[in-house]
Amino acid sequence: MSFIKTPAVPVESINPKVKDCEYAVRGEIFNHAQRLQEELEKNPGSRPFDEIIYCNLGNPQALGQKPITFFRQVLALCEYPDLLDSDETHKLFRLSSDAISRAKKILSTLTGKSTGAYSHSKGVKGLREMIADGIALRDGYPANPEDIFLTDGASAAVHMILKLLIRSENDGILCPIPQYPLYSAAITLHGGTLVPYYLSEANNWGLEVFELKGRLDWARENGISVKAMVVINPGNPTGQVLSESNQQEIVELCRKEGLVLLADEVYQDNVYVKDKKFISFKRIIKSVYREDEISLVSFQSISKGYYGECGKRGGYMELCGFREDVKDQIYKVASVNLCSNTSGQILASLIMNPPKALEDAFNSMEGVSCQKAEGAMYLFPRIKLPNKAIEAAKKASMVPDAFYALRLLDATGLVLVPGSGFGQVPGTWHVRTTILPDESKIPAIVSRLKAFHESFMREFQD
Amino acid sequence: MSFIKTPAVPVESINPKVKDCEYAVRGEIFNHAQRLQEELEKNPGSRPFDEIIYCNLGNPQALGQKPITFFRQVLALCEYPDLLDSDETHKLFRLSSDAISRAKKILSTLTGKSTGAYSHSKGVKGLREMIADGIALRDGYPANPEDIFLTDGASAAVHMILKLLIRSENDGILCPIPQYPLYSAAITLHGGTLVPYYLSEANNWGLEVFELKGRLDWARENGISVKAMVVINPGNPTGQVLSESNQQEIVELCRKEGLVLLADEVYQDNVYVKDKKFISFKRIIKSVYREDEISLVSFQSISKGYYGECGKRGGYMELCGFREDVKDQIYKVASVNLCSNTSGQILASLIMNPPKALEDAFNSMEGVSCQKAEGAMYLFPRIKLPNKAIEAAKKASMVPDAFYALRLLDATGLVLVPGSGFGQVPGTWHVRTTILPDESKIPAIVSRLKAFHESFMREFQD
Structure with missing residues (x-):
């Protein structure tokens, strides 16, 4: 028989893992x-x-960054689909009928056609399919929607995997130092041991295999079974973009040592330097190894990149090289919390499939190069105009890109804005186009654009 | 040096707590x-x-239930606030300018005025204040916004508290049998021991103190420190609504035995029988005990009630009688995952503050009684018309409630629909009104309604 005198929970009585975190x-x-x-x-x-x-x-919308209009239009239409049936809405969204068609497509995949229903515990299947398409496009290797788990932000996915892997303080997770403190906090909460490895500041915060190997051996000598290794690429807080050869070394180490590679790739759309680009660990693995040789978890989030939708709490993890019985266990844990929030799920499908058909079209044309649209709703492709076209423009007393845009309009009915209206490096020519026409109209637009451009280039061939 | 032959994680190597769940x-x-x-x-x-x-x-929107229009209008406006500035929107939302004013009020409380920013880890403060107001109205006792934690569904809140309380398998949680399996799953995942108590089917699934006491003694004799007791009211899966006296017994037991009372009150808006009503455990406690005598956690969810917004993953827990140092620990755990999703947070503020000014007005009038609006967007108040008014209607060849509505329109400009247009028990009279006029106009509407009703009742006094 025990009588407790202080009924309010004393802090001494709580879970020490919570206290230590x-x-x-x-x-x-x-x-x-x-x-x-x-x-x-x-x-x-x-x-x-x-x-x-x-x-x-990193909370851009708290500091005044505006959300991407297209994403928010789709969300608003999905939240209140009555808008879709109204004439006023079509007027309101007249510049972006693409948002309307995308919202319809997304709504058709939702359980009960509503954002208000619990979805499949991995996330709405149709949305996972869209994400799988986006991953396949990014990597050049297919992705299986059944291996994608949508979560309330990437943090929730990290917790799920650490919960799965960590049995006791004898299980270790290799983590970079410096690291994003989610990892140290979550490892403490789940009762495991953080095995630190130091990033090489002299080597642009890269990973050094001898350092990793040394830490691994040290941990094992101390009775710690190292289960996984966290790599954050691009780095947080260190900001590095790993080189492909460094990534290859890391993957080979994980294979040899039987470590699950936990690839935090939430900054994949935050690469600012021209000579670096993001390569997913999945692509590195798929290009060299068999499916079952390495277990990889890749984390992605809607809170980063140009989108910065932090408050919506969306994210996913993609599993590669996991056995079915283990995936079943992860699915079971996901199902205890029923599902992640549907707004976050929708945004995850959008960030992995931003409107981009026009960008591809421009890049396929002779003499045209077009940067990826990472924000706003425009493309600004650069057009290398032939000298003869520039001379013809002068004769017509027109700026060359305006001359191009006028010929395009006359030939196709497509309205673009000459780049000279926005300012551009002298001697370069651009046009600006919104990316928002109705998706169903894109193929027709693309074929007209291409046909015009070919005939224009033929006409003014130098 | 270890060489692992099967790099893919074998299921034998995962956390047994995950396997056992x-x-x-x-x-x-x-x-x-x-x-x-x-x-x-x-x-x-x-x-x-x-x-x-x-x-x-319980996934109503998967089975075709429509979401509450007002809630979804507010959400859509918050997701895409550009709608607020447009003439078309005002046409679109013309029946519900209340949604516009509510969305503006909510947006003004959000971090960066955007749903896309991480909020305070407990949830947006302004939304917690709205919820605290709703709780105070429900219970007749004030609520402190600082004691409210908004979460991705109530499940996430349950996990947070169990994680806090459970140190090892020697810590027990008293749980009803039958129970909602979130509790057994979460106790297993967090490594504690479920101490079962049986609900008394013969006693309408009520709780019997001798059963609880017996289970508690048994657990303690077996070396288990029982930390908390789960009570689900109204019951899931058993559907009972506990009597006030039964609730009082439970509270007294928790006080005496030093148990945290985990009150799962997510079905508080699902009471279907006339002779039962939901009483929160907080109200029971506040009416008898001091703040620090009992520790209570009350869970609420946006997935239940008439709202059924399962996919939006919103919910909260309110803590009562917890020490500051323990609340700090809960806040720290909440902060590791940054915040819950803002759509769920907004909906939580809406379900605790549905539009209701008109309902109160009707109920304050002589001879008028009005049920709470639990769905859709209408009120259907019953009006006890005096015999003289019924005779006057007959003379005018009108149905009595149509006669009332016509007089109302003539006197005030307010357009209501006579109940006879919808069908009603013979001899009863109703009018139907939408609850959606602009909140700022409600006081004027209410005073006109009241003035007309008083003079009508005086004119036809029996």
């Missing part, structure tokens, strides 16, 4: 900042600064 | 149903039934 991004400094903000609101001028600027978190 | 709602039967559904799609007629009907899950 630390999370720097929203830790003491953040709490103090919130107190300072309240103080400044009550007593302006009480501090030597007027406002608190939160640089602790 | 079971979840019946989406277990074997559900998986088989999905296979049967695929089979039927490929080979119609291959089974003695045409379709699979999913009654395993």
Whole structure:
């Protein structure tokens, strides 16, 4: 018989794993900042600064970045599909009938055609299929929708996998130092051991195999069974983009040592330098190994990239090289929480399938190169105009790209804006087009564009 | 040096807590149903039934229930606030300018005025304040927004609390049998021990203190420290609504035995019988005990009630009688996952604050009684018309409620629909009104309604 005198839970009685867990991004400094903000609101001028600027978190929409219009139009239409039947809506969305057709397509895949129904515990199957298509396009290797688990942000996926892998403090997870503190916090919460490896600052924060091997041996000598290795690429907080050869070394190490590779690839759309590009670990693996040689989990999030939809809590993990019985266990854990939120699921399908048919079309044309649309709703392809076309434009007293746009309009009915209206490096020529026409009209637009461009280039061949 | 021959994670190597966890709602039967559904799609007629009907899950929108229009209008406007500035939108939403004003109010509380920003880890403060107001109205006792944690569905909140309370298999949680299998699954995942107590079927699935006490003693004799007790009210899967006296017994037991009361109150808006009503455990506690005598966690969800917004994954827990240092620990765990999804947060604020000013007004009038609007967007108040008014209507060759509605229109400009247009028990009279006028106009509408009703009742006094 026990009588407890203090019925309110004393902090000494709680799970020590919870007590031990630390999370720097929203830790003491953040709490103090919130107190300072309240103080400044009550007593302006009480501090030597007027406002608190939160640089602790990648939270672009908190700092005024606008969400991508196309994404939000699709979301609004999915939340309130009555809008789809209204004349006013078609007027409102007149510049973006693509959003309307995409929303219809997405709604048709949802359970009960509603965002308000629990979905499959991995996420809506149709949305996983769209994501699989996006992954296949990115990597050049197919993706299986059944291996994709949609989650409330990538953090939830990381928790699921760590929960699966960690049995006790004798199970270790190799983590980069510096790391994103989700990993240290989650490993502590799930009762495992973080086995640190240091990123090489001298080597542009790359991974060094001898360092990894040394840490691994040390851990094993100390009775720790190392189950997995976390690699964050592009890096957080270090910002590096790993080289392909470094990625290959990492993959080979994981294969040899039987480590699950946990690839945090949530910054895949945040590569800012021209000479670096993101290559997924899946692509590295698929180009060299058999399916069952390495177990990989790739994490992606809607909170990063040009989209920055942090508050919507969407993300996914793709599993490669996992056995069916283990995938069944992950599915079971996912099913305990029923499903992730449908807005986040929809956004995950959108970030992996942004409207892009026009971009491909431009890049397939002779003398035209077009950057990927990473934000807003426009493409600004560069057109290498032949000298004869430039001379013809001069004769007509027109800027060359305006001359091109006018000929295009006359020949096809397509309205584009000459790049000269926006400013461009002298001697380069562009046109600007919205990416928002109705998806069903894109093929016709593309074929007209191509036919015109070919005949234009023939006409003015140097 | 170890060489692992099977790099793919063998199921034998995973966390046994994951393996041991079971979840019946989406277990074997559900998986088989999905296979049967695929089979039927490929080979119609291959089974003695045409379709699979999913009654395993309370998922109303999967079965064709429409979401509440007001809620979805607010969501759509918050997702794509450009709609707020457009004339077309005002035409589209002309019947529900209330949704526009509510969306503006909600947007003004969001971090960065956007649903796309990470919020405070407990949830947007302004939304927690709205929820606290709703709780205070429900219980008659104030609620503190700082004690409310918004989560991706109530399940996530249950996980957070169990993670906090359970240290090892020596920590027990008292759970009803039958129970909702989230509890057994989560206790297994978090490594604790489920201490079962049986609901008394003979006693309308009520809780019997001698049974609880016996189970508690048994657990303690077996070295289990019982930390908390789960009570599901209204019951799932048993459907009972506990009596106030039974709730009082439960609370007193928790106080005496130092148990945290985990009150699963997600069905608080699903009470179907006239003689029962939902009373929150918080109200029971507040009416008898001091703040620090009992620790209570109350769980609420947007997936249940008349709203049934399962796919949006919203919910909250309200903590009462917890110490600050323990609340800090819960906040820290919440912060590791940054925040719950903002659509779910917004819906949680809406279900705790549905539009209701008109309902109150009707109920305050002589001879008028009005049921709570639990769905759709209408009220159907019953009006006890005086005999003299019924005679006057007959003289005018009108149905009495149409006579009332016509007089109302003439006197005030307010357009209501006579109940006779919908059918009603003979001898009863109703009018139907939408609940959607602009919130700012409600006070004027209410005063006109009241003034007209008083003068009408005076004119035809029996």
